[in-house]
Amino acid sequence: MSTETDGRAGEALDAAKRPLDVLFEPRGLALLSTGLLLFSFTFPLYEIIDVVGDPSTFLLVVAVTLLLATGLSRVVGAWTALPVGLALLLLGLWMYASALPADVVAQQDRILGDVVSLLMGLSVLRLQMIELFALAYTPAPVLLTWYLALRRRYVGTALVGGAALTFFVLTGDVETLVALLGVLGAVGTIGFGRLERFGGTDRAIETMAVVLAAMVVVTMLVSVVPGGTGTPFGLFGTSSTETIEGSLINSDQRVSIQGSISLSPEVRFTVESPREAYWRTGAYDRYTGDGWVRTGSTLDYRGELSSPPGEDRVLEQEVTIESEIGAMPAAWKPVSVSDGVAGDTSVTSLGGIQPTRAFGPGDSYSVVSRQPVAAPSRLQRGGDDYPRQIESRYTNLPASTPDRVATRTRQIQDAADADTAYETARAVESYLEREKGYSLDVERPEGDIADSFLFEMNQGYCTYYATTMVTMLRTQNIPARFVVGYTTGEEVDSGTYQVRGLDSHAWVEVYFADVGWVKFDPTPAGPRQDAEREQIDGGGGDAGNGDDDPEPTTEPPSTPEPTTRDQNPNTPGSTPSTIQTPATDGNAQRTTSDGSGGIPLPEPPSREEAALILVVLAGVAAGARRLxxxxxxxxxxxxxxxxxxxxxxxxxxxxxxxxxxxxxxxxxxxxxxxxxxxxxxxxxxxxxxxxxxxxxxxxxxxxxxxxxxxxxxxxxxxxxxxxxxxxx
Structure with a gap:
């Protein structure tokens, strides 16, 4: 071949490879890796703020901090910038602590306990005033991470950004994929940074890209903790089925809504009580869009607790544990526990009780509860003059909650002619109970759970019903919260109730002035009881006595019973069988896979999955180029x-x-x-x-x-x- 021809062919090949050369330029890859690291610890804060308010201010703070870091990198040395970053952190935390309510600041042991708990798995979502916390915490790590990268201090970049990411890994507020992106960013920052500072061949850069891609692929195939309970994770989610009890009762501070789920027929405890009740184990006040968090800390039980604000009646319960359980079931509202367990009992920030250690078979305790007298006539008279703390805590919703949830709720109110909080609660309860089917075999939706269940799902189970009802009520500024525990169970003797794992349940509590928290249950009782009975009949082991088992009971009218439904559409508590959704109600419904919406559409990858896919593709491209x-x-x-x-x-x-x-x-x-x-x-x-x-x-x-x-x-x-x- 002639020299001229070789030159032309070589020029053509060089032109084809030039974009790859730009892609694998060390400085650009180092800064891109730093960007991934920054994303990994700012994205959890963005999601946290979205839960309680508008994240636009947070994004503005991040942008201004990045600009400040860029400017400082041109005029200030590292030994000056580091004290500036530390001062920003201390100043932000001081401002946050100063803004806390006086009663919280006075409990210094609680604040110290929260700090320790954050490093041992306490979600940042449990903190009060987390918007201010996020704004106070963010500037320091963002400024130092980006500043050090621009100054080519890549090891320091990885240390600062990695420490910020580790904090959210410890609190459990960062998703696996986001954490993996952060790890890739830290490794890439150091690796590509060293190549940029000390020189390296194209082959070394390609090797680095292949290593990062291999990290992603290997992580997809192994457990989070070797030999532990972690499950494989990767670019595409894996499905698993657990019991309702496992997802609700065993969750202490946080509940995530699951997909398909099963029932456990194992007997958990028996209760001796003169009246039936729902045996409550916990409540959650902060809705995240895909689950629930209980904010605040627990305190030691130090004697009798406060009673409901209105009239109440006493209910004494004797509970005997039949199999290990990490909760303390009791009727609402518990005010005292027996001396034998008082030292092992703590009180949640929402007024519930829980054990400091798990109960085992044979353990027993007694509880005295004061149940609010919640006659419908009293609830009808309740106004909307709620205590400030109740209203601010129990009407909050994520900023990303679709507007069509509030629109549909107002339609239900109008159709039922509901003018009071009680009438609205009954109307929403009736609507969900009638319009949605009950099934334990559902696919967990993407996006906001309440919105998906209300508009895109035909069926679900108790956590979907309860989550949706609480969300709908909160859109109308009616205080409501998500509650978990067990239904009454099976009455095996007069005043003795046997409660199984399959009786675990989620329901709703609505606050009424001068009454307190009142139970509502939007899950249709008949289908739920059919599912429980089917599990008992076919369970085996200690599942029960087959067809001779009595039908599961429901709670008596210690809480208000529904008014007449499906008769007069103008009667409070009733709704028409169909609510027409106007064209402005929100986005069009996605095609579902249950046959009601045609052929299901494949779900696009999330942003994090797309980023990991790009890492893998870049590694494949680098490997192909290397070979x-x-x-x-x-x-x-x-x-x-x-x-x-x-x-x-x-x-x-x-x-x-x-x-x-x-x-x-x-x-x-x-x-x-x-x-x-x-x-x-x-x-x-x-x-x-x-x-x-x-x-x-x-x-x-x-x-x-x-x-x-x-x-x-x-x-x-x-x-x-x-x-x-x-x-x-």
Whole structure:
């Protein structure tokens, strides 16, 4: 092949590889990795703020901090910037502590306990005034991480950003995929940074990209903790089925809404009580869009607790544990516990009780509860003059909650002619109970759970019903909260109730002035009891006595019973069978997989999954380039496919393709060897000679016509087809 031809072919290959060279430039990759690291610890804060308010201020603070860090990197040395970052952190935390309510600040032991708990798994979502906490905490790590990266202090960048990410890993507020992105960012920052500072070949950079991709792939295939209970995670979620009890009762500070779920027939405890009740184990006040969090800390039980604000009646319960349980079931509202367990009892910030250690078979305790007297007539008279702390705590919703949830709730209010909080609660309860089917086999939706259940799902189980009802009431500024525990269970003797794992349940409590918290249960009782009975009949073991088992009971009218439904649509507590949704109600419903919406559409990858996919693809591209596969692939396409341009360029390209094939099949043309000498030496056939003659005519005689170009390209195509293998 001639030197001129080699040069042109080389230029074509260089042009094809130039974008890859830009992609693998060390400085750019180091800063891109730093960006991933920044994202990994700011994104959890963004999601946290979205739960309680508008995150736009937070985004503005991050943007201003990045600009400040960029400016400081040009004028200030590292030993000056580090104290500035530390001062920002201390100032922010001082401002946060100063803004806390006086009663919280006075309990210094609680604040210290919260700090320790944060490092041992306490979610940041449990903190009070978390918007201010996020704004106070964010500037320091963002400023130092970006500043150090711009100053080429890559190890320091990874240490600061990694420490910020580790904090959220310890609190459990960062998702696995986001944490993995942060790890990749830290490793990439150091690795590419060292290549940028100390030099490195393209092969070293490619190796780094392959290592990062391998980290992602390996992580997809292994558990979080070897030998532990962690499950494999990766780019595509894995489905698992657990019991309702496991997802609710065993969750202390946080409840995540699950997909398909099962029931456990195992007997958990028995209760001796003169009246039936729902045996409550916990409540949650902060809705995250995909689950619930209980804010605040627990305190030691130090004697009798406060009673409801209105009239109440006493209920004494004796509880005997039948199998290990980490909760303390009791009717609402508990005010005292027996002396034998008082030292092992703590009080939650929402007024419930819980044990400091798990109970085992044979353990027992007694509880005295004062149940609010919640006659419908009293609740009807309740106004909307709620205590300030109750209203601010129990009407909050994530800023991302779709507006159509409030719109649908107002439609239900209008259809039921509901003017009071009680009438609205009954109308919403009735609507969900009638319009949604009950099933334990559901696919967990993406996005806001309440919105998805209300508009995109036809069926679900108790956590979906309760979450949706609380959310709907909060859109109308009615204080409500998510409650978990057990239904009454099976009455095996007069005043003795046997409670199984399958009796675990979630329901709603609504606050009424001068009454307190009152239970509402939007889950349809009949289908739920059918599912429980089916599990008992087919359970085996200690599942019960088959068809002779009494039907599960429900709670008596210690809380208000629904008013007449499905008769007069204007009666409070009733709703029409169908609510028409106006066109402005929100986004169109997604196609579902239950047959009601046609062919299900595949879910697009999340932002985090897309980023990890890009990392893997970059690693694959780097590996292919390292092995020469990318160049071979380009040449295979280049030699087989010739896009048409002008006649002169077409003839030249056809000639270069033929010379490339001959160089592989025979030998390259030597320097100083004319094309005619080369053809004679390799004993070229007629097709090859034809291309060479056409090239000579075009180049030396100036005979460049469209017809001549067509002949040259056609002849070159035939030669390539006959002489090249599968890889060119």
């Amino acid at each position: 020469g596969l990318s160049e071979r692939a380009y040449r295979a396409v280049w030699v087989r496919w010739q896009p048409r341009a002008d006649p002169a360029s077409d003839v030249q390209r056809a000639f270069e393709r033929v010379e490339y094939v001959l160089a592989r099949e025979e030998r390259p043309r030597r320097d100083g060897e004319t094309p005619r000498q080369y053809l004679t030496a390799i004993d070229a056939d007629e097709d090859v000679e034809r291309v060479y003659r056409l090239h000579e005519r075009a180049r030396y005689a100036g005979e460049v016509t469209a017809g001549l170009a067509d002949d040259a390209v056609a002849a070159a195509n035939e030669i390539v087809r006959e002489r090249t293998g599968p890889f060119g």
